[in-house]
Amino acid sequence: MTERKMTCIICPRGCRMTVKYENNTLIECKDNFCARGPTYAKNEIAAPTRVLTSTIPTDSKTVPLMPVKTSKAIPKEQLFTAMKLVKTIRAKAPLKCGDVIYKDFMVQGTDLICGRNLKV
Amino acid sequence: MNLHKQLVVIGGGPAGMAAAISAKENGIDDILILERGEFLGGILNQCIHAGFGLHTFNEELTGPEYATRYTDRIEALKIEYSLNTMVLSIKKDKTIVAVSRDKGLMNIKTEAVILAMGCRERTRGAINIAGSRPAGIFTAGTAQYYINIMGKTIGKKIVILGSGDIGLIMARRLTLEGAEVKTVLELLPYSNGLGRNIAQCLEDFDIPLMLSHTIVGITGKERLEGITIASVDEKLTPIPGSEQFIECDTLLLSVGLIPENELTTDAEVEIDQRTSGAVINENLETSVEGIFACGNVLHVHDLVDYVSDEAARAGKKATQYLKNGITKNEYKNIIAQNGVRYCVPQKFEKLTPETPLFFRVTTPCDRRFVAVFADGEAVYKKREAYLTPSEMQIIKLNDEICEKLNKATQISIELI
Ligand SMILES: Cc1cc2nc3c(=O)[nH]c(=O)nc-3n(C[C@H](O)[C@H](O)[C@H](O)COP(=O)(O)OP(=O)(O)OC[C@H]3O[C@@H](n4cnc5c(N)ncnc54)[C@H](O)[C@@H]3O)c2cc1C
Numbered sequence: 001m002t003e004r005k006m007t008c009i010i011c012p013r014g015c016r017m018t019v020k021y022e023n024n025t026l027i028e029c030k031d032n033f034c035a036r037g038p039t040y041a042k043n044e045i046a047a048p049t050r051v052l053t054s055t056i057p058t059d060s061k062t063v064p065l066m067p068v069k070t071s072k073a074i075p076k077e078q079l080f081t082a083m084k085l086v087k088t089i090r091a092k093a094p095l096k097c098g099d100v101i102y103k104d105f106m107v108q109g110t111d112l113i114c115g116r117n118l119k120v
Numbered sequence: 121m122n123l124h125k126q127l128v129v130i131g132g133g134p135a136g137m138a139a140a141i142s143a144k145e146n147g148i149d150d151i152l153i154l155e156r157g158e159f160l161g162g163i164l165n166q167c168i169h170a171g172f173g174l175h176t177f178n179e180e181l182t183g184p185e186y187a188t189r190y191t192d193r194i195e196a197l198k199i200e201y202s203l204n205t206m207v208l209s210i211k212k213d214k215t216i217v218a219v220s221r222d223k224g225l226m227n228i229k230t231e232a233v234i235l236a237m238g239c240r241e242r243t244r245g246a247i248n249i250a251g252s253r254p255a256g257i258f259t260a261g262t263a264q265y266y267i268n269i270m271g272k273t274i275g276k277k278i279v280i281l282g283s284g285d286i287g288l289i290m291a292r293r294l295t296l297e298g299a300e301v302k303t304v305l306e307l308l309p310y311s312n313g314l315g316r317n318i319a320q321c322l323e324d325f326d327i328p329l330m331l332s333h334t335i336v337g338i339t340g341k342e343r344l345e346g347i348t349i350a351s352v353d354e355k356l357t358p359i360p361g362s363e364q365f366i367e368c369d370t371l372l373l374s375v376g377l378i379p380e381n382e383l384t385t386d387a388e389v390e391i392d393q394r395t396s397g398a399v400i401n402e403n404l405e406t407s408v409e410g411i412f413a414c415g416n417v418l419h420v421h422d423l424v425d426y427v428s429d430e431a432a433r434a435g436k437k438a439t440q441y442l443k444n445g446i447t448k449n450e451y452k453n454i455i456a457q458n459g460v461r462y463c464v465p466q467k468f469e470k471l472t473p474e475t476p477l478f479f480r481v482t483t484p485c486d487r488r489f490v491a492v493f494a495d496g497e498a499v500y501k502k503r504e505a506y507l508t509p510s511e512m513q514i515i516k517l518n519d520e521i522c523e524k525l526n527k528a529t530q531i532s533i534e535l536i
């Protein structure tokens with residue numbers, strides 16, 4: 001069994017939890033303020049995921065970059081591969097905040113989406 | 121150009137937008153937002169990471185997404201705004217001088233003003249590092265602007281001085297962009313950033329955080345070539361013999377934010393030395409009648425959600441002032457002491473549950489009670505497991521507590 005400190009990253013409170021686990025299975029989680037803490041710890045031990053945010057070039061003169069994010073968290077170990085894929089994508093106006101710019105990004109069912117409006 | 125506006129909001133960041141929206145929704149139509157940048161949204165436009173809006177929208181948005189929610193609302197409500205417009209001065213009588221790219225010089229007479237100019241970063245000048253002055257030294261926010269708005273590369277081997285949130289966020293961003301972030305140095309024995317940012321921006325990428333360290337020398341003629349660091353003692357002075365050289369081409373300074381208050385001082389508004397923002401009452405009104413302040417220009421916030429809430433209250437209070445005038449009598453000060461660095465509002469006439477008390481502690485501490493005293497009686501008491509200066513704390517008062525505070529003459533907020 002392993003015991004370690006883990007910071008829950010789900011909300012800004014950032015609880016500093018003590019977690020015990022064995023073979024990628026959570027046994028105990030302490031010092032979490034709410035129930036989302038143990039859920040985070042469980043995923044973090046088994047298969048950590050993160051939302052990726054980045055920017056992609058646009059064809060607009062006034063707004064050179066479009067901020068983008070993954071619609072869901074993707075496996076943490078894929079972040080750098082995902083950045084390579086991000087670098088191949090361009091944004092073409094018009095676009096609206098929330099529009100899908102790349103479907104099934106890295107993981108099926110996860111999209112890369114636009115973070116702002118872009119007028120022609 | 122001379123004009124008259126009932127309400128002018130200075131700054132089109134989240135604070136300015138929320139204040140204008142709330143004033144409009146409360147019945148003021150003659151509103152103008154003045155923003156010096158090319159877009160509404162303020163600092164949010166360059167904060168492309170997720171972490172905004174958990175309280176307000178119950179989901180984790182990126183900065184630009186959060187800003188879009190408000191800009192869409194501004195458009196829908198047809199609130200007038202002027203971009204590329206820099207306010208040069210405000211006088212005590214609430215007249216504003218601004219200069220705009222397409223309208224030229226503007227003299228604006230107003231009945232009420234909301235200050236929402238945000239804050240700016242402390243620079244190297246403010247922290248004094250010895251050595252040469254090569255290229256490659258940026259504040260973390262400037263670097264963020266170059267990378268996230270302009271799409272420029274700033275360097276390959278990076279050191280970050282200061283463990284504030286902007287520095288941490290930039291450490292991750294630069295790493296994902298392919299740069300090598302060698303270390304984050306922090307003068308104090310604890311970090312000023314949120315725990316979640318240390319976890320997901322540094323630990324995720326094995327970037328070392330060196331606490332109690334500072335820079336004692338800078339090397340490089342034209343471009344930065346490296347820095348010399350040293351550990352510091354309890355008095356924060358470098359320990360001789362602990363120096364080490366780190367090769368790097370870029371240094372980011374993330375050493376804190378200060379409210380941007382030149383205009384505020386210009387209007388003869390009283391400033392609180394601890395927050396570097398205006399002294400306000402429970403209505404977010406400054407010492408000058410009809411001038412209100414909210415957001416980072418008032419005190420540095422860590423969370424935009426609190427900025428939006430506070431600004432919406434400022435908009436509502438400005439509306440009440442325009443409609444009824446706010447009658448001022450005697451104010452009572454809220455004294456921040458025994459581990460509490462400041463409290464906003466600093467003074468009040470009559471508190472209601474609508475007004476939260478915001479405060480920060482002086483140093484990190486475990487298991488303490490936060491208490492509000494009214495003439496020696498603890499009318500509010502709450503145990504906190506962990507308190508740190510990097511997290512703004514908030515106290516929500518109920519009717520009963522407000523009544524006691526309104527009756528008392530000596531009010532203080534402290535740790536016990
Ligand atoms: C890098 C960074 C990361 C952050 N990360 C998070 C996070 O993850 N989650 C979160 O909730 N919060 C975060 N915050 C905090 C949050 O973004 C801020 O608290 C919030 O943006 C402050 O809003 P504001 O409107 O007061 O200031 P700003 O956004 O700074 O807006 C002020 C506006 O006023 C304008 N202005 C200033 N002076 C003048 C003048 N003289 N004339 C005309 N216009 C003027 C400026 O151009 C600017 O647009 C972060 C902040 C920073 C800086």
Ligand code: SF4
Nearest residue numbers: 008011014015034037
């Ligand atoms: S455990 Fe709950 S309160 Fe604590 S950081 Fe996680 S989500 Fe936030």
